[in-house]
Amino acid sequence: MTESLISKSIKRNEDPRLLTGNSTFIDDIEFPGMLHVAIKRSDYAHGVIKSIDTSEAKKIPGVVAIYTAEDLGDYWKAGPLQVPPPTAIPGAIFHARPLECIAKNKIRFSGEPIAVVVAESRYIAEDALDYIYLDVEMLDYVGDLEKAVEPGSALVHEDLGSNLAADVVQEVGNYEKAAAEADVVIKKRIVTTHVAGGAIENRGFVAQWDDNMKILNCWATTQGPIPMRNSIARYLGLMENQIRMINPSIGGGFGPKIMSSQIDDVIIPWIAMKLKKPIKWFEDRRENFLGTTSERDQVHYAEIALKNDGTILGVKDVFYHNTGAYDPYGMTIPLNTQTHVISNYKVPNYYTEIKMVFTNQMVVTPVRGAGRSHGIFVMERLLDAAAKKLGMDPVELRRKNLLPPEAFPFKTGVTGQDFVENILDSGNYPMALEKTVQALEYDKFKKEIQPKLRAEGKHKGIGIIMFTEGTAVGPYEGAKVMVGVTGKVNVVCAYSNQGQGHYTTLAQICASQLGVKVTDINVVIGDTGQFQWGVGAFASRGITLVGTAVHQASLKVREKALELGSKLLNTPKEELELEDGCIRIADLPEKSISLGELAMKANPTRGTVEEGMEPGLEAAAYYGPPHGATGFGCLGMIIDVDAETCKPKIERLVLTDDCGTPINPMIVDGQLHGGLQMGIGESFYEKLVYDEYGQMVTASYMDYLFPQASDMPAKMEIKHSVTPSPLNPLGVKGIGEAGAICVPACFMQALEDALYENDLDIVESSLNPSMLFHYVQKAKSA
Amino acid sequence: MADKMKVKITVNGTLYEREVEPRLLLSDFIRHDLGLTGTHVGCEHGLCGACTVLMNGEAVRSCILFTVMADGADIKTVESLGTMEKMHPIQEAFQEKHALQCGFCTPGFLMTTVEYLGKNPNPTAEEAREAIDGNFCRCTGYENIVEAVQLAAKKMAAHEQ
Amino acid sequence: MKPAPFDYFAPTSLEEALEKLTDLGYSGKVLAGGQSLIPAMNFRMARPAALVDLNKVTELSYIKPTQDGGLAIGTMTRDSAIEDSEVVKRLFPIIAEVMPNIAHKQIRNRGTFGGAVAHADPAAQIPALSLLLDAKMKIQSKKGDRWVDAQDFFMGPFMTVLEPEDLLTEVLLPGLVPGTGTSYKQISRQRGGYAQAAAISKVVMDGIKVKDVRVVLFSVAETPVLTKEPVRVLVGQVPTTEAIEAVAEYVAQNECDPGTDIHGTAEYRRNLVRVLVRRSLTEAVERARK
Numbered sequence A: 001m002t003e004s005l006i007s008k009s010i011k012r013n014e015d016p017r018l019l020t021g022n023s024t025f026i027d028d029i030e031f032p033g034m035l036h037v038a039i040k041r042s043d044y045a046h047g048v049i050k051s052i053d054t055s056e057a058k059k060i061p062g063v064v065a066i067y068t069a070e071d072l073g074d075y076w077k078a079g080p081l082q083v084p085p086p087t088a089i090p091g092a093i094f095h096a097r098p099l100e101c102i103a104k105n106k107i108r109f110s111g112e113p114i115a116v117v118v119a120e121s122r123y124i125a126e127d128a129l130d131y132i133y134l135d136v137e138m139l140d141y142v143g144d145l146e147k148a149v150e151p152g153s154a155l156v157h158e159d160l161g162s163n164l165a166a167d168v169v170q171e172v173g174n175y176e177k178a179a180a181e182a183d184v185v186i187k188k189r190i191v192t193t194h195v196a197g198g199a200i201e202n203r204g205f206v207a208q209w210d211d212n213m214k215i216l217n218c219w220a221t222t223q224g225p226i227p228m229r230n231s232i233a234r235y236l237g238l239m240e241n242q243i244r245m246i247n248p249s250i251g252g253g254f255g256p257k258i259m260s261s262q263i264d265d266v267i268i269p270w271i272a273m274k275l276k277k278p279i280k281w282f283e284d285r286r287e288n289f290l291g292t293t294s295e296r297d298q299v300h301y302a303e304i305a306l307k308n309d310g311t312i313l314g315v316k317d318v319f320y321h322n323t324g325a326y327d328p329y330g331m332t333i334p335l336n337t338q339t340h341v342i343s344n345y346k347v348p349n350y351y352t353e354i355k356m357v358f359t360n361q362m363v364v365t366p367v368r369g370a371g372r373s374h375g376i377f378v379m380e381r382l383l384d385a386a387a388k389k390l391g392m393d394p395v396e397l398r399r400k401n402l403l404p405p406e407a408f409p410f411k412t413g414v415t416g417q418d419f420v421e422n423i424l425d426s427g428n429y430p431m432a433l434e435k436t437v438q439a440l441e442y443d444k445f446k447k448e449i450q451p452k453l454r455a456e457g458k459h460k461g462i463g464i465i466m467f468t469e470g471t472a473v474g475p476y477e478g479a480k481v482m483v484g485v486t487g488k489v490n491v492v493c494a495y496s497n498q499g500q501g502h503y504t505t506l507a508q509i510c511a512s513q514l515g516v517k518v519t520d521i522n523v524v525i526g527d528t529g530q531f532q533w534g535v536g537a538f539a540s541r542g543i544t545l546v547g548t549a550v551h552q553a554s555l556k557v558r559e560k561a562l563e564l565g566s567k568l569l570n571t572p573k574e575e576l577e578l579e580d581g582c583i584r585i586a587d588l589p590e591k592s593i594s595l596g597e598l599a600m601k602a603n604p605t606r607g608t609v610e611e612g613m614e615p616g617l618e619a620a621a622y623y624g625p626p627h628g629a630t631g632f633g634c635l636g637m638i639i640d641v642d643a644e645t646c647k648p649k650i651e652r653l654v655l656t657d658d659c660g661t662p663i664n665p666m667i668v669d670g671q672l673h674g675g676l677q678m679g680i681g682e683s684f685y686e687k688l689v690y691d692e693y694g695q696m697v698t699a700s701y702m703d704y705l706f707p708q709a710s711d712m713p714a715k716m717e718i719k720h721s722v723t724p725s726p727l728n729p730l731g732v733k734g735i736g737e738a739g740a741i742c743v744p745a746c747f748m749q750a751l752e753d754a755l756y757e758n759d760l761d762i763v764e765s766s767l768n769p770s771m772l773f774h775y776v777q778k779a780k781s782a
Numbered sequence B: 001m002a003d004k005m006k007v008k009i010t011v012n013g014t015l016y017e018r019e020v021e022p023r024l025l026l027s028d029f030i031r032h033d034l035g036l037t038g039t040h041v042g043c044e045h046g047l048c049g050a051c052t053v054l055m056n057g058e059a060v061r062s063c064i065l066f067t068v069m070a071d072g073a074d075i076k077t078v079e080s081l082g083t084m085e086k087m088h089p090i091q092e093a094f095q096e097k098h099a100l101q102c103g104f105c106t107p108g109f110l111m112t113t114v115e116y117l118g119k120n121p122n123p124t125a126e127e128a129r130e131a132i133d134g135n136f137c138r139c140t141g142y143e144n145i146v147e148a149v150q151l152a153a154k155k156m157a158a159h160e161q
Numbered sequence C: 001m002k003p004a005p006f007d008y009f010a011p012t013s014l015e016e017a018l019e020k021l022t023d024l025g026y027s028g029k030v031l032a033g034g035q036s037l038i039p040a041m042n043f044r045m046a047r048p049a050a051l052v053d054l055n056k057v058t059e060l061s062y063i064k065p066t067q068d069g070g071l072a073i074g075t076m077t078r079d080s081a082i083e084d085s086e087v088v089k090r091l092f093p094i095i096a097e098v099m100p101n102i103a104h105k106q107i108r109n110r111g112t113f114g115g116a117v118a119h120a121d122p123a124a125q126i127p128a129l130s131l132l133l134d135a136k137m138k139i140q141s142k143k144g145d146r147w148v149d150a151q152d153f154f155m156g157p158f159m160t161v162l163e164p165e166d167l168l169t170e171v172l173l174p175g176l177v178p179g180t181g182t183s184y185k186q187i188s189r190q191r192g193g194y195a196q197a198a199a200i201s202k203v204v205m206d207g208i209k210v211k212d213v214r215v216v217l218f219s220v221a222e223t224p225v226l227t228k229e230p231v232r233v234l235v236g237q238v239p240t241t242e243a244i245e246a247v248a249e250y251v252a253q254n255e256c257d258p259g260t261d262i263h264g265t266a267e268y269r270r271n272l273v274r275v276l277v278r279r280s281l282t283e284a285v286e287r288a289r290k
Ligand SMILES: Cc1cc2nc3c(=O)[nH]c(=O)nc-3n(C[C@H](O)[C@H](O)[C@H](O)COP(=O)(O)OP(=O)(O)OC[C@H]3O[C@@H](n4cnc5c(N)ncnc54)[C@H](O)[C@@H]3O)c2cc1C
Pocket: B045, B046, B047, B064, C029, C030, C031, C032, C033, C034, C035, C036, C037, C038, C039, C075, C101, C102, C103, C104, C107, C110, C111, C112, C113, C114, C115, C116, C118, C119, C121, C123, C124, C125, C126, C162, C166, C167, C168, C169, C192, C193, C194, C195
């Protein structure tokens, strides 16, 4: 029997090179004669460009060239859309305004690129930025989501006549009828907050044009090497295989690195070809804040209708979603919000409407959590309000309304980000709830511990919320598995890795079929010279889609090896096994052939072959699920608040999560840890803030607070349940975003419970001590 | 452009004599002039800690020091620790505890830990957490790093015996 | 984020440094630890034409006990050296208590005591400490030496009495009266981050009554604030909970002027002042009683 390495916490293959400084990250790539790019970005949020004067800057010694939109001539064009419009949803209105990689005529957000400097060093390139003068006729800044769509607002895209980018209504049942029949209807205005992806490595791009071979070599920190390559091919009029796009090691992604057709991937290859020099751009932290995409601000007008016994009759949610100055990423985020609002509970009647709004802010694209956390936040806040109103225990209210295990697969009736009807593939929500409740000793805390603490003047609150994580959406990913003559195995795909551990998990999946050591499997990710097909790292889809493709390709290779081995060993396949890097007769292990030898035999160099034969111990496979796989869980927290200073401390955090079959439990926990940190960041530290003129006031880590070790609880208590996905042979689901999705809702519930003397009504996903203080003041004076 | 200055800096035991512009950041000198790209740069304003190196045995942010300020100094970077084949106990501990994901922040954490454990060979979890508080990591939520620092302490103690 | 070019000088003696500063006049700027100056230069918010680097002027780095039980601290003494110093812990436990709150170790390994004083960041701990401890600043230039009291040294946010050709060379801390109780309380958004409000108290008791008291606030006005109310109300009195509470309330309402920023409103920060003054005074009294 080949030993299965699935669900084993194996040390990571990639660690030794990362730990010893032997990984190549984008900024580590150097070529002789390389030139460096710095990008001039607009200080204004909104205005008509009168002129851009680069003449003085060009005179600086060491400056090689400066380009504005004007200088690009016909090369300048907008787009393409990276995600298509949601035409699958009947009645959906969507106005495509794809990204203009460099501003021409008009500036639409502060931080928008207006000129590109090429110089002998980054230092000199930055010197030149100081001497580029932009003359702008200022226009009013559009920043308030609700005011933006009122008549009379300044327009981000004048030709549209409005700042409404999209309007999408979906309805299940009849909410108005349900509301009319309900005992209680609760209405709230709920706001989610603008946060950054915040990878510690900023974005970067290196291009090198081989003028003899007519090959463009590119290295990029992209989460989607194939779409980026294809976008470049379209811009430059090259064949796809003339561009080799390589992912170096990437220092975290978290969403924003998915974007292509931006200034870097549009312009840098063009400059490299034009100047016939290798060109590098490595974003700095300031421009990452100003120019790189981010997300999360939405304003919801949400309501919930219930019976007196707590049964949910319906939910209505009309929300404004900020898409920033353009909408190249379509509606992925707000569609995720729509599906996630009702993903845990029986909600027979649901009305949901997205009003997507253009603003003079940076472009909005997914950040880990991507719309899901907002949906969860809205629903859980509604339930908390309902529990208060009905005088019910919040856990009891949830218990009562959770989808039961027998409901799966469950059709929510809403179309999701993948443009197919949202179907929850499998789940056992009550189990997750009860695990967290037990671990926190919820009843004991509420009935015994908390009353005592309160009597002592302490403020400790508990929160428990449910969430789902829609993951692993299509369309597809692929992979190729190849046994080499050394007996080592190559697994290649054009996915992208930013730390998720694919070098190990994909190897585990492959090793489980081929009987080789995990360390003998070399995984290559994101090199379009080695694998040509794929979509990209988003929506926690790597391990499910690429993993399944690797599994299937490995099965094919295994079958090939067995066929060939059977011939060479003169033994029926059924009596053979793959283990220890060789194929052998199970009962006679000394009769064996190493995989390396077999690989040589599979590639004959003389003689004839049978018709239909495919050479090599090699196979490719592609996998596309019918719809996404939905993970789920329950988060509980106990937070101790200093009521005088409104400083919270997370005393306990218990997360029960179910992501189907974990391939490597250690890595799964790591993903949850990191996600929780982002969730904690969003809840109480991180926030992108624009001032009244559209200037970002948080363009440094002095102002944008990054969650530190001391902001985290001493221990994240992670529990698991395993409800395999029926959609793929390994039973896996994604895990990348769970932690980031669940925290704000739980955090706010716990804060309200901690500061129990006043009836706080927290309606924002991100607070700080001062805001919490004012919530208390407001409640006091109410 | 200001005149270049001569500097003599020992990095990982090798003495380098170079001419540099006064404004050249130490992080850029290490990475681009010397090609020691294990040290990373994440913010260039002193907050994230990815650029942490040892200067005369003390952990410092190389992005907010000019190279000329390190004239005569002894610098150690992540390349001074172990090799892929034979890692330093701190590196081993980071791997065993899954204290890195993308690995971009990791060299900074390692160098911070080297200085810290040199002075505090047996930290509690709380102390270990405080020791790494000045380094940002977006991937791990820090918990495994705290455990790795403690495990590293144990490994180093065992080494010494 | 690369700094603009500048001329650079690295004198090896005080003498030479003073000479250079005089030569350079307004175009020169002192470079101490660089932990405030270099980030600002990387953002190109600061663009000095020339830097005079003190890092090779080793004579400016020392912690020397004085005859009155105080300390003379050379301007280039690193924060971490002060934090780890046994004599500092013994003579000024309040300094040892405050230091770990300044940024993180990696910054304190380079940042200097005098640099922080000269920088006069209204949110910085060391200027406030110097005010609390009634420090005397030694200022030297080619023209001569002078001493300025901490009270007169800070003019506004990032503004001091220092002229371009001046060098702050030493901070002299007079010794504490035996039995002095001190306490530091700050609230910052995150550990190592700048305080949103902070209070440092120093109390000497005479039996059950307060003999002397000093409370300094910072990060809630343009400069550190030496409060008046505690002295007015508490000296000669028993520092009851109620008395301390009343002082804290008064100080919060009348002796600070916090602003509103993205991290907190003025009202919130006033509230912090009230809480922190109460907490630090209470603790300082307790410690003075011991
Ligand atoms: C991430 C980070 C966090 C920080 N957090 C805090 C914090 O919480 N609290 C805090 O107080 N500080 C904090 N700091 C600032 C740090 O403490 C600085 O080091 C200190 O304020 C300035 O000291 P320096 O030696 O680095 O001065 P430099 O940066 O070298 O100089 C600062 C200014 O003072 C002038 N100067 C310096 N020395 C002299 C002198 N002898 N004579 C005349 N002028 C002089 C310089 O010309 C310059 O204008 C932080 C810094 C960073 C990077």
